[in-house]
Amino acid sequence: MKALLLNAPSCLEYTDFPTPVPASGEVLVRIRACGICGSDIHGWDGSTGRRLPPLIMGHEASGEIAALGEDVTGWNVGDRVTFDSTIFCGECDSCRAGQVNLCGNRRVVGVAPPEYRQHGAFAEYVVLPTRILYALPPSLSFVQAAMVEPVSIAIHAVGRVKLGADDSVAVVGSGMIGLFVIQALKWAGVKRIIAIDLAENRLALARELGATDTIHSGSTDAVQETLRLTNGIGADAAFEVVGIGATLNLALNLLRRGGSAVLVGNLAPKADFPLQAVVTRELNLHGTCASAGEYPLCLDLIERGIIRVEPMISAVAPLSEGAQWFETLSAKDGSNFMKVILEP
Ligand SMILES: [Zn+2]
Numbered sequence: 271m272k273a274l275l276l277n278a279p280s281c282l283e284y285t286d287f288p289t290p291v292p293a294s295g296e297v298l299v300r301i302r303a304c305g306i307c308g309s310d311i312h313g314w315d316g317s318t319g320r321r322l323p324p325l326i327m328g329h330e331a332s333g334e335i336a337a338l339g340e341d342v343t344g345w346n347v348g349d350r351v352t353f354d355s356t357i358f359c360g361e362c363d364s365c366r367a368g369q370v371n372l373c374g375n376r377r378v379v380g381v382a383p384p385e386y387r388q389h390g391a392f393a394e395y396v397v398l399p400t401r402i403l404y405a406l407p408p409s410l411s412f413v414q415a416a417m418v419e420p421v422s423i424a425i426h427a428v429g430r431v432k433l434g435a436d437d438s439v440a441v442v443g444s445g446m447i448g449l450f451v452i453q454a455l456k457w458a459g460v461k462r463i464i465a466i467d468l469a470e471n472r473l474a475l476a477r478e479l480g481a482t483d484t485i486h487s488g489s490t491d492a493v494q495e496t497l498r499l500t501n502g503i504g505a506d507a508a509f510e511v512v513g514i515g516a517t518l519n520l521a522l523n524l525l526r527r528g529g530s531a532v533l534v535g536n537l538a539p540k541a542d543f544p545l546q547a548v549v550t551r552e553l554n555l556h557g558t559c560a561s562a563g564e565y566p567l568c569l570d571l572i573e574r575g576i577i578r579v580e581p582m583i584s585a586v587a588p589l590s591e592g593a594q595w596f597e598t599l600s601a602k603d604g605s606n607f608m609k610v611i612l613e614p
């Protein structure tokens with residue numbers, strides 16, 4: 271098969287690679303669309319240490335079942351599918367409790383930290399265990415379905431806190447995940463959604479997708495402006511969708527006393543933290559990671575147009591052009607692009 275192989279840091283080659291063979295309980299999936307994730311870019315250049323070469327990356331994908339391993343029931347060749355990027359074990363305490371994203375034995379598709387190597391979907395074929403597969407609704411395209419993984423991250427994040435319709439909720443960062451969080455908050459019934467970003471074009475998209483107020487944090491004091499919008503009280507909840515010290519501090523400082531922050535972004539491994547503000551204002555902090563069973567809901571929300579994925583798709587290109595796209599996305603102006611989807 272053809273695959274986009276990471277040979278060395280920042281070195282991708284479109285090359286021949288042995289087609290994998292499904293083991294018992296696995297299927298072979300012919301990949302039709304696979305999105306480039308920000309974590310792939312940060313792994314590609316070696317900076318995170320989670321994409322150790324040689325590796326086929328790619329974990330946001332969709333395709334059709336091409337072959338069945340032994341003991342596979344309930345699936346047929348030709349079924350259109352997507353998959354959870356987390357290969358959970360299904361047997362540990364976390365898995366039994368439904369928290370498959372916290373599985374202690376988990377592997378992530380298209381990821382290779384020092385402990386394991388799991389080839390991903392920047393290839394014509396990938397093998398996957400059936401327990402992570404989801405059938406696509408007939409009207410969903412492969413490209414739309416390749417967006418379900420980032421959508422699931424937003425839906426899971428919004429589920430981490432109890433939100434009331436009258437709550438004021440701030441979203442710090444209006445990149446792709448932030449824009450999905452905004453749509454998820456709107457779906458959850460939140461009436462006041464305050465989007466904060468440094469880019470005017472992203473704030474315009476945030477308004478189009480459900481933000482009721484937007485704050486350009488480059489030209490406005492976002493904490494003061496949030497206070498003004500909330501009668502001097504502060505936001506009830508904040509979603510931090512960047513993951514650096516400055517935005518973490520902003521998300522915590524714009525909360526009301528007793529407010530809740532959901533931490534989605536994690537660009538920086540460590541960040542300066544306003545300890546006294548969190549303690550004395552009794553703030554609640556919630557980490558959120560991947561998703562835990564939200565895929566069917568997300569596929570339904572995309573199919574019904576409640577979560578719109580098209581505005582986030584910057585380009586759809588052949589897999590053979592993948593190396594060039596990684597160069598483009600990692601360049602200085604790469605942040606002008608949201609999602610690029612490769613078709614093997
Ligand atoms: Zn991803």
Ligand SMILES: [Zn+2]
Nearest residue numbers: 359362365373
């Ligand atoms: Zn498990």
